[in-house]
Amino acid sequence: MARAVAWRTLTVAVFLGLVGETLFYDAPWGLNVLLWTVFLVGASLLTAVTSGGVPTVSAVALSLAALVFGAGFAVNDSWGMSVVNVLGLGTCLALLTTHSWGRRIRDMNVLDASVGVMTTWLGYVVDAFVLFFSELGWTEMARKVNTKQAAPYVRGLLVAVPLILVFGGLFASADAVFRSYVARPFSFDGITGAMHFGLFVTFFVIGAGVVRRAVLGEPVADCTIKPSDQDWSKYSTEASVVLGALNLLFAGFVIVQFGHLFGGRGTVGTHAGLSYSEYAREGFFQLVTVVALSVPLLALADRVSSGRPLSRWLSLAMVVQLGVVMASAFLRMGLYVSYAGLSELRLYPSAFMVWLAVVIIAVTLKSVTGKEGRPVLTSVAAALVIGIGLNVLRPGVFIAETNYRLAKSPEQVDTDYLMTLGADAGPTLVRTLPRLTGDRRHQVAVWLRNTADSGRTDWRGANLSRTSTVAAVADHQDIVDPARDGTLSRLDR
Numbered sequence: 001m002a003r004a005v006a007w008r009t010l011t012v013a014v015f016l017g018l019v020g021e022t023l024f025y026d027a028p029w030g031l032n033v034l035l036w037t038v039f040l041v042g043a044s045l046l047t048a049v050t051s052g053g054v055p056t057v058s059a060v061a062l063s064l065a066a067l068v069f070g071a072g073f074a075v076n077d078s079w080g081m082s083v084v085n086v087l088g089l090g091t092c093l094a095l096l097t098t099h100s101w102g103r104r105i106r107d108m109n110v111l112d113a114s115v116g117v118m119t120t121w122l123g124y125v126v127d128a129f130v131l132f133f134s135e136l137g138w139t140e141m142a143r144k145v146n147t148k149q150a151a152p153y154v155r156g157l158l159v160a161v162p163l164i165l166v167f168g169g170l171f172a173s174a175d176a177v178f179r180s181y182v183a184r185p186f187s188f189d190g191i192t193g194a195m196h197f198g199l200f201v202t203f204f205v206i207g208a209g210v211v212r213r214a215v216l217g218e219p220v221a222d223c224t225i226k227p228s229d230q231d232w233s234k235y236s237t238e239a240s241v242v243l244g245a246l247n248l249l250f251a252g253f254v255i256v257q258f259g260h261l262f263g264g265r266g267t268v269g270t271h272a273g274l275s276y277s278e279y280a281r282e283g284f285f286q287l288v289t290v291v292a293l294s295v296p297l298l299a300l301a302d303r304v305s306s307g308r309p310l311s312r313w314l315s316l317a318m319v320v321q322l323g324v325v326m327a328s329a330f331l332r333m334g335l336y337v338s339y340a341g342l343s344e345l346r347l348y349p350s351a352f353m354v355w356l357a358v359v360i361i362a363v364t365l366k367s368v369t370g371k372e373g374r375p376v377l378t379s380v381a382a383a384l385v386i387g388i389g390l391n392v393l394r395p396g397v398f399i400a401e402t403n404y405r406l407a408k409s410p411e412q413v414d415t416d417y418l419m420t421l422g423a424d425a426g427p428t429l430v431r432t433l434p435r436l437t438g439d440r441r442h443q444v445a446v447w448l449r450n451t452a453d454s455g456r457t458d459w460r461g462a463n464l465s466r467t468s469t470v471a472a473v474a475d476h477q478d479i480v481d482p483a484r485d486g487t488l489s490r491l492d493r
Contacts, residue, residue, distance in 0.1 A: 009211050012211050015043070016039060024199055040093070040210060044096065047085045069092060076396055088383075091384070124205055238304075250325070257324060257325075259326045285480075291322060295356060298319070344395060399425075400427075411435055456470060
């Protein structure tokens with residue numbers, strides 16, 4: 001990297017570090033995540049362009065997707081969506097660094113798009129050290145320093161410092177206001193200072209890594225494993241045997257599903273000894289695991305079989321039966337939700353299953369048609385679209401409203417679980433509160449009051465769900481406030 005570009009990158013990274021420390025110190029995640037993402041993406045693209053790079057359409061698309069995931073922190077408050085948005089934002093930023101100079105996702109292999117994304121974030125730390133200690137040219141700058149010219153300045157400072165201390169001490173003793181200003185920098189809190197410094201370093205390192213890679217156009221994975229020259233087609237018979245055996249196992253499971261889960265309630269109680277709701281609940285996560293394990297298996301079979309007709313048809317048969325397995329999993333989840341309500345642990349695996357279905361279709365089309373295909377591009381795009389769709393859905397709010405609607409009465413709403421959704425469930429719990437009694441009512445009222453109090457943050461932590469909860473509590477103060485002294489509201493009398 002040219003020294004001028006390195007100094008420009010350092011300046012941008014320092015700016016991003018200062019902005020990050022300002023936005024995030026003593027503030028919850030909210031609008032600050034979106035604002036810092038805007039600064040980071042904008043600085044990366046601008047620095048890359050001014051250094052000779054040409055952003056591609058994919059780079060622009062990834063930038064917009066990163067902004068959507070950043071905005072998700074200002075909309076959703078549940079822990080599940082925080083995880084989704086962290087993963088989505090991290091993936092977009094990692095892939096974005098490869099597009100500023102024309103690299104495309106469609107040219108990546110599976111390792112680049114999966115392991116490479118994770119190693120990129122670890123590499124940002126190395127990038128910051130390389131930028132600071134190697135590319136700025138500190139050694140050459142030191143050699144060019146003229147010690148004879150610097151000597152007068154040093155001697156002047158040696159004389160000025162004692163005089164400043166003497167006169168400054170006299171002024172401080174003469175005026176209390178001046179003394180307070182002088183003493184303020186020396187009243188240093190070590191813990192607070194460490195927190196400020198830690199935030200600055202964290203955002204400086206991320207900014208330096210992202211901007212440096214955007215300028216250099218380095219690949220996501222620096223240690224990309226190249227395809228081996230080994231001839232895997234000699235194992236095509238073994239691959240066909242494995243696929244055939246699995247098809248038989250899947251066929252047996254599919255037959256059972258049509259006869260029991262799809263066939264009605266009576267046979268379940270006769271053969272499994274379970275109620276229909278218990279049978280529907282059992283096995284969902286195991287079926288998700290089956291589908292997840294089938295994806296790399298199908299990809300490996302396609303690699304080994306080299307497009308032989310028998311393996312293609314066996315793969316297609318397995319995919320068809322996987323479709324039945326996924327339908328069984330979704331039906332189980334739907335039935336269980338109708339009995340027990342919705343939760344994040346039931347919603348997110350279902351979304352993951354949808355993504356797996358897209359991946360399986362992409363891999364199968366490549367295997368059956370024999371064309372090159374772009375399963376990695378399809379998989380990444382599908383993951384980002386599903387993540388953005390979850391932000392639009394607002395799962396915490398959706399789950400709370402769904403459970404409120406499915407409950408036969410407000411008293412049957414699982415308020416203990418809804419309180420784990422954070423402020424997303426606040427307005428729903430306010431509507432539920434008047435029908436609750438005793439300790440349960442007091443617990444929910446205290447939670448609402450505390451959530452509303454913590455939601456009154458400055459603009460940096462602005463969040464739609466927290467704002468909605470604050471407004472709902474304020475509009476129903478006569479219902480929530482009585483919990484302060486344990487008395488009953490007028491709705492309880």
